[in-house]
Amino acid sequence: MIGGGEGSFIGPVHRMAARLDGMVELVSGAFSSNPAISELTGKREGLNSDRIYGNWQDMIRNESKLPDDIKPHFIAIVTPNHLHYGPAKMALESGFNVLCDKPLCMSVAEAIDLFDTIEECGKLFCLTHNYTGYPMVKRAREMVLGGEIGEIRKIAVEYFQGWLSYPVELSGNKQAEWRSDPDKAGIAGAMADIGTHAFNLAEYVSGLEVAELAADMRSVIGSRSLDDDGSILLRFENNACGTLLASQIALGEENNLSLRIYGDKGSISWRQMEPNSLLVRWSDKPMQIYRTATAFSEIGSAAPFHTRIPAGHPEGFIEAFANLYRNFAAHIISVLEGKKPDSTLDYPGIYEGVRGMKFLEAAVASSSGNSTWKTI
């Protein structure tokens, strides 16, 4: 694991997700660019000293030379955005599969370079757009792609948080610090941090790509150079329209990601904060609520594959995140065993990463141009 040292939010999440199913074991790490912190985290995680590194270059270099039975099967990159591209590229070129946090990197150019690198080296790549790991998101996608709600006409996706309502980056909040620093976060703030999740979710569930967008992004907190609030008009490839709203200054909101897709036969609505329900509405039938681990004769196959426990025992964020780890691990195992991977065990990859960076560059360009439409 690269990144995820003391004080990290996403590092522990990755480790819990990795541990949950007992398929992944943490064996080495460069948890911080500060060797003392890396050491501290590594020790607490029970690693041997010789597998704890003070920088990611050393780690990749050394680990790549280890014998196959000791060498990690993949490297997880859980650093701030500016430290995705370098480690990912080196790890891939050193023969590792890579799991990387989102957004993919700092620019479309970097993204395409990583895409090409993966094409060449043939290694596996997982981008942790973790919200796609929820059972009911899988079910929604299955229904939409199966044509159950008909031709899609309208998509409304939203991701509202309130934790950046004040300039907490000025008073020691580590998570806020790097996210509001263009050198570490990239060209966008909220739109990169959470907008890309919303964008990915909309494209994943609908199976449609955004063709063009018109964005109005801004920084509500004066001292902030990157956007903390934005609204985007969307037009999809099939002429469906929609909106993507992302904010981190929506005071009082926790982690309010929601997706609604309206077709000409039915519509679906999913909300991350009550993730085990999927509302499905029809033209002239009572609305239905699909629930995790219920109605097995009608719920399809994707959701049950991503469910661990019986109905009414709520599965949450960590379980959804763990589904990405599990599916990625399963894919690696199937490659090792020379088997065909199970297509049900999918996960977001490099293509989704490139899409995300194109989305970000288009959004920033549109917003800078007073909301002119930009193609993606």
Place this chain on the structure above:
Amino acid sequence: MIGGGEGSFIGPVHRMAARLDGMVELVSGAFSSNPAISELTGKREGLNSDRIYGNWQDMIRNESKLPDDIKPHFIAIVTPNHLHYGPAKMALESGFNVLCDKPLCMSVAEAIDLFDTIEECGKLFCLTHNYTGYPMVKRAREMVLGGEIGEIRKIAVEYFQGWLSYPVELSGNKQAEWRSDPDKAGIAGAMADIGTHAFNLAEYVSGLEVAELAADMRSVIGSRSLDDDGSILLRFENNACGTLLASQIALGEENNLSLRIYGDKGSISWRQMEPNSLLVRWSDKPMQIYRTATAFSEIGSAAPFHTRIPAGHPEGFIEAFANLYRNFAAHIISVLEGKKPDSTLDYPGIYEGVRGMKFLEAAVASSSGNSTWKTI
């Protein structure tokens, strides 16, 4: 009453709202341009034959000549949009107070003319943006104007319906017919029919005016010339931003109007389909839910003034609509009695009507210009 004959949706609503509190009595009507239908409706409502008219011109002319103790105290106009301006103008000029359905009329020019007419004649005017009549909307406005949630930063208002998901106007749906006919509905479809409600609600509760907007409106049903779906980026006079989403092709949605306002101290969220709850969230305190007819020591005065029955006995759409009738009647009475009207008993008027028409013209112009920003 002008309009509201057999087959009308809003006519019966107006009559139920008028009757509810026993303050308003229907005494005459030109319920339809078809005299037979007008006669039918009038008879069913128990009117005397000589107070039932075959057209609104006759009605206004005759009723205005009646002695004061018989003459109606106001005229309610519940016709399609193209028949608001004419009857309203003639009624005002004939000395009547007027209650009129929304949107106000067909153009900003007509709206301003009505505004000026009212300035001159000094009669009272109520525009039935009925959603402002809900107790929890009153409470929300009171909190926002009182500064409880601080400086407003973001407003998200939405009005989704699904009943026009198919071209029902081609198969005999009267409500859909006139709403999709530019000659009767005006320059906009969904944006006029429900978008103006959303616009009014946002301005009413926030106390802020929209300064400019960028709209993307379209007709999803090919045979329809007016918009049935639209998304609008908003910028408010105080630099708050927001979005207004309105659709009548959001299949499965009933009458899903919702408003969220985010300030720098707190935020409020209200949904019309569960109108007796108002969610209030704070920076570092548990969220609160204000409920109709509860917590009297903290709920202020506006909500209780618009509540009829104890907590947990749900009041709904008709009661909220009736609040406009009651407040308008109370204002008329206070004028008759030479008393100062009670400012708590407010209702939308001609100014709100002008705002709505300006909004519509700006939205249509922006959308025609591929979402260029237009000032209102």
Place this chain on the structure above:
Amino acid sequence: MIGGGEGSFIGPVHRMAARLDGMVELVSGAFSSNPAISELTGKREGLNSDRIYGNWQDMIRNESKLPDDIKPHFIAIVTPNHLHYGPAKMALESGFNVLCDKPLCMSVAEAIDLFDTIEECGKLFCLTHNYTGYPMVKRAREMVLGGEIGEIRKIAVEYFQGWLSYPVELSGNKQAEWRSDPDKAGIAGAMADIGTHAFNLAEYVSGLEVAELAADMRSVIGSRSLDDDGSILLRFENNACGTLLASQIALGEENNLSLRIYGDKGSISWRQMEPNSLLVRWSDKPMQIYRTATAFSEIGSAAPFHTRIPAGHPEGFIEAFANLYRNFAAHIISVLEGKKPDSTLDYPGIYEGVRGMKFLEAAVASSSGNSTWKTI
């Protein structure tokens, strides 16, 4: 109308319900045993002086002598419990149809006497168990009686309020005063006031009668002689079991009446505070939510008959109450016109009143006997 003078809660509700549909007109009243109050209320309601009475005996006597075209078609009794039997009996025997608030009277003996009186005189009688008037309650009953959820196994009905959490009857709360006074309320407090609603709702929707019960009732507020909280175990005639919980000291609860019925094919759940939704769950299918004014091809006929406005425009307590008035008025009209009444336009009557009194006497007897089982 008998009762419902100034300070009454239920009087104005009855009047709003009566007015809503324009089918019922208030023509006379003995609104209070205090003639001055009766006069005040009658004047405010716009009655002629000679139709306002200082006591109900005078009113029934005089009104019964009026010519048919002036005489009221029915008399509404909205007094405290101890003043139901007398006026109802006299009105019936004087040739009036009667609409009466619940619970029916003070004892099973009185109830049976009224039952017999009605048998003899052949007049119509409506008992305002108003919660049966909700569209989704009608739909629930239709589904259950139609066998859609199969054989019923379990019923859980609950009615929780919190407004008697303190001895407000000692500090001037008129509603609390008579409800806690055995001379006016009868043998039970909360169980009479709201428990009978819950009992009626369970029997109405299930079509089953309670065979026996075991009750634990008590007065939480020491100064109160009647119960303010109680829990009852139920056994139904078909061997289904269940519970009926009623409390007025459940602090924080508003008017939380809910009903769940579990069959061997499906189950239904309805909550009065969100009355326009009916949750239906199945063994191996996604749960469904029936909503007022939606899914007309599948929602049956009972709900649409009791719905006034389109989906998503919430109908509430007053509308449900008005459904009883409308159905009772429709029945009276059909009798006047010599037509067969429409069985869809049902309402609770004298039989339900007798059941309620039997329930109350059994509950009080069981609770006095330390929860021994008592047959009803």
Place this chain on the structure above:
Amino acid sequence: MIGGGEGSFIGPVHRMAARLDGMVELVSGAFSSNPAISELTGKREGLNSDRIYGNWQDMIRNESKLPDDIKPHFIAIVTPNHLHYGPAKMALESGFNVLCDKPLCMSVAEAIDLFDTIEECGKLFCLTHNYTGYPMVKRAREMVLGGEIGEIRKIAVEYFQGWLSYPVELSGNKQAEWRSDPDKAGIAGAMADIGTHAFNLAEYVSGLEVAELAADMRSVIGSRSLDDDGSILLRFENNACGTLLASQIALGEENNLSLRIYGDKGSISWRQMEPNSLLVRWSDKPMQIYRTATAFSEIGSAAPFHTRIPAGHPEGFIEAFANLYRNFAAHIISVLEGKKPDSTLDYPGIYEGVRGMKFLEAAVASSSGNSTWKTI
């Protein structure tokens, strides 16, 4: 670990809960009385062959002789009910701390014997009433014990499931098989399996003990000898009253555990299926919703101690279960290190186990006696 072999529901849950925080490592197991199954599970879990046992006696005997640095710090018992007492007693007497699934055992006599054993041997014991591990349950208890809702008057606890609506134990459902077999489940069915959870939750959050109860339990499915549905009237030591409803034939219910406690100042309501919200209602203030990981200045200390990730990232059943493992592990560590344990890191123990068995025996006795009151 004893029990939890292939086909077990709760075994994998225990293992996920144990792994989540990286504090507990599975080192040995007797996963089944069938050695082949035990071997299979052990291998899949990556255990060394010499730590996989064909029966629990061998396991306890051998493991107890291992050197301290290899010996497990505790033994987890995740077998059906009839196999709790024996292994627990032997493990305790062999010097192990024990974590055991609920209900504790088969009788009060066994329970007291285990209680005494623990008194003597001084080892630690955790009973996995896992629902006490939710952050909002901890918050509820903190509020109630802190007097925030005042003197408790009424408690309504419910646990409804529907998965035993049909005799699935006759068609191969392993979970249903042992739960409906008196030799393995004990004297009660649903009341043992889930009723004890509800009982424990009510006593845990309220800090009150049930003094007496009157139960009506039955078997709805004819072929079943143990109860699958029951309703119980409760009286608490402080004279509060309440109800405990438990059913496994409530068709359509998933895992619907809920708790409501009404005091004389406020009330709380918590529902397991939306576990990150705690509804708190007050006499004359707006209701509040406490949410996991929000409002840190007002949420007390117990909830944050049991929360892993930021607000709005739902934590669920596995995380709550893992809180018991973490707290038990922390207690063991503090003992090893000679430190005072952190009282915030609590977990249910042997006392709660004895209470549960007393509850069960009283409930069965009352129900057999046609709901006579029995003291606990």
